[in-house]
Amino acid sequence: MSDEEPLSIPTVDLAELVHHDRAVRQRAAASLREAFGTYGLVYVLNHGVDFTLRDRLFQRFVDFTERPDAEKQPFNRGDIWFQRGWTPPNTERAVAAGGQPDFKECWFAAPVPTSPDLQVEYPQIFADNVWPEDGAEFREDYLTLGRQLHEAGLSLLHGVAMSLDLPERTFERKVEGGAHVFRLLRYLALGQDQVGSGVVWGEEHTDFNLLTLLPGGQFFDPESAPCDRPDDASGLYLRTRPSKAHPRGQLIQGKAPPGCIVAQVGQQLEILTGGELLATPHVITAPKTPGYTRMSGAHFIHLHAHEMVFPLERLRTPENIAAYAPPVLAGTYAIKTLVDIGLAPPEALSKLGYRHYGRLADIHAAERGAKEDPGA
Numbered sequence: 001m002s003d004e005e006p007l008s009i010p011t012v013d014l015a016e017l018v019h020h021d022r023a024v025r026q027r028a029a030a031s032l033r034e035a036f037g038t039y040g041l042v043y044v045l046n047h048g049v050d051f052t053l054r055d056r057l058f059q060r061f062v063d064f065t066e067r068p069d070a071e072k073q074p075f076n077r078g079d080i081w082f083q084r085g086w087t088p089p090n091t092e093r094a095v096a097a098g099g100q101p102d103f104k105e106c107w108f109a110a111p112v113p114t115s116p117d118l119q120v121e122y123p124q125i126f127a128d129n130v131w132p133e134d135g136a137e138f139r140e141d142y143l144t145l146g147r148q149l150h151e152a153g154l155s156l157l158h159g160v161a162m163s164l165d166l167p168e169r170t171f172e173r174k175v176e177g178g179a180h181v182f183r184l185l186r187y188l189a190l191g192q193d194q195v196g197s198g199v200v201w202g203e204e205h206t207d208f209n210l211l212t213l214l215p216g217g218q219f220f221d222p223e224s225a226p227c228d229r230p231d232d233a234s235g236l237y238l239r240t241r242p243s244k245a246h247p248r249g250q251l252i253q254g255k256a257p258p259g260c261i262v263a264q265v266g267q268q269l270e271i272l273t274g275g276e277l278l279a280t281p282h283v284i285t286a287p288k289t290p291g292y293t294r295m296s297g298a299h300f301i302h303l304h305a306h307e308m309v310f311p312l313e314r315l316r317t318p319e320n321i322a323a324y325a326p327p328v329l330a331g332t333y334a335i336k337t338l339v340d341i342g343l344a345p346p347e348a349l350s351k352l353g354y355r356h357y358g359r360l361a362d363i364h365a366a367e368r369g370a371k372e373d374p375g376a
């Protein structure tokens with residue numbers, strides 16, 4: 001991990017993005033652009049996210065993951081591509097991971113209502129939430145924290161539009177009704193034989209959605225009590241934009257200053273801005289000591305499934321058109337990515353084009369039958 005020059009990642013105060021004084025708003029928007037354009041991430045103050053609630057929810061999920069496997073299995077929903085409920089360990093894998101799956105278990109739920117129309121079109125991605133029978137408090141805390149992160153994300157998107165001289169509600173409009181999903185993740189304890197064996201908690205990747213909100217992480221010791229990180233190399237690391245001085249970017253610890261949350265750019269926002277903002281590669285490294293686990297959460301804001309994933313007209317250049325072509329719908333983009341990362345089956349791709357060839361084949365078969373048996 002690089003620890004050369006200290007990086008000055010901007011902190012943006014959400015209250016300043018909506019300040020009555022235009023100069024304050026513009027200054028905050030400029031910081032946001034610097035943060036997302038150079039580092040791919042920003043620290044956020046006045047975010048409205050309740051950390052007491054977050055810690056309580058983390059503990060609730062730790063308790064859930066420690067239940068017997070048989071109690072968790074009903075929520076293991078491969079049929080809906082794990083987009084709701086429980087994702088078992090070793091299911092998801094990053095595209096760059098060479099087949100090595102992530103060593104984590106997760107929960108997925110949508111914290112804001114989604115459109116019934118989209119549920120018909122994308123039944124897996126817009127599936128109804130599922131909850132354990134005794135999970136009323138888990139559900140309540142989950143949805144509340146998810147909504148807080150969502151609101152913070154919408155404010156940031158407002159600021160992004162301002163910072164790029166776009167109509168201020170450009171992104172808020174484009175995400176309305178999208179497949180926003182809040183995820184809890186518990187990175188699992190390594191056994192003595194796994195330490196240093198190449199097991200990754202989360203292989204380096206960029207998120208495929210528009211904007212990701214990270215409320216912070218928490219390590220747990222082998223007795224499942226909250227603790228500091230067990231060594232100075234484990235946890236979340238984010239890679240900054242490559243520069244002349246750092247052609248591969250710099251890996252920096254994804255720990256926000258006290259009181260802040262982190263927001264990071266996803267692939268959709270990179271593409272819409274023609275690469276002005278860059279999707280943030282990030283990796284979650286496992287500790288060098290067995291028995292430790294880590295809890296974290298991530299709220300993913302998505303474009304509406306019918307929005308085009310392509311540079312916005314005002315930001316198009318011949319170079320970025322070529323780089324991000326062909327244009328594709330956000331819903332299609334999601335299906336392709338979910339197949340790539342092992343959550344959806346490859347057959348899902350066959351639905352992305354004409355697939356009713358069977359109809360013609362049936363007619364031809366019937367015609368052949370009629371010829372062979374003219375009396376039929």
Ligand SMILES: [Fe+2]
Nearest residue numbers: 205206207282
């Ligand atoms: Fe991620």
